[in-house]
Amino acid sequence: MSDWEPKIVSFLCNWCSYGAADLAGVSRMQYPSNIRVIRIPCTGRMSPKFALSALREGADGVWVSG
Amino acid sequence: MIGYIDKIKEISKGLLEEKKVDMIIGFRKGTVPMINEPCVAKTSADVDNFVWDSSCGINLANYLTGRKEKIGIIAKGCDSRNIVNHIIENKINREQLTIIGVPCKGMVDRSKVKALVSSDIEEVIEKEDTMVISGADFEKTVKTSDVISKNCTICMHRNPVIFDELVAEEVDEQKDVNRYEDIDKIEAMDSGEKWNYFEDMFKSCIRCYACRNACPLCYCPTCFVDESKPQWVGKSQDPIDIWTFHFLRAYHCAGRCTDCGACVRACPMDIDVRLLTKKLEKDCFEMFNWEAGLSIDKRPPLDVFNADDPDGFIK
């Protein structure tokens, strides 16, 4: 399992972290490709059921960022 | 506590006769021992069915959601806190309610009583501080305070926090109880032990949703377990589905749960579902110094943002 890479479901707020991710991309910054981004309109849209669903369906991690 | 009933009936009849309320929600004798059933009285004659003893553990605030009538309701300490919750969450208006407060010394835990005897209990007669339990081949007297529910033994709000009438002198509030003994024990486990602990605890769950139905907080028109597009929780007995149901239900009660124990009393499999909500209650208490349902003027912690939020990442 040495080449195992985690799948991390990321819930990013449209106005904050999603913007930051966009800027990171535009600035050609390098970051791990383990995150799978889901854009949410606001972190207030986040619900514990999203996090549990992600894990249930096999995600290795969940990251919520406002 | 059994002495309260005359006063309860007197107040209830008065309210109905003066037409101050359309109905009174109280308890009548249940069909099986140690579970009194909720009962709605619309006339003085109905009030005669009312009972009050240590088997009135059901949380009556559950029956207030969205009602439009003027209602009289009999409320223990925990019921009154759930009524406050309902008022805060706009599920009922304070003006609609006439709250008949009942100081409470704890409600009986059926499984504790059942564990004391070997065959079926047919009748329970409650005296002032004792209960006489009898069945086909036995009769036994137990002290009521020895068989009250776990959540009642650690209850800090036995007297109603909101009421219009009080049926008796307030009882002394308990002090020096460690409310979070069970939770501390679980918190001390590492994540693997926790996993095994809960795996064991929930394995008997049959997903009857009795805990949800008994809970006054669970009033969503469509519960997440019943949603099918998208489907958050499978309908099966798969352990992960069972867990998802219990975890999410607990989260929905964060900052709202009054630890009334209705969920545990309703559980046919004797699962201590309270442990999850109690942990969240503890967190709310420690992080936000918040106990649910104490005042109708304060907003719950998950409703508001304060610059001094205890979680560092959000500042």
Place this chain on the structure above:
Amino acid sequence: MGIEPGRIHFSWVSSAESTKFVDVVKKVTSEVKALGPNKRFVKKKAKVA
């Protein structure tokens, strides 16, 4: 409740903080990597014959 604490992360990153974003991604990834695959809270797929 038995899900490893490092599986779920919360953070706050402003839209101007691309460097912080990259740092957090790295931190989250390394912590989840250290925990290994999620084996507990995963629903087993029904086997289709």
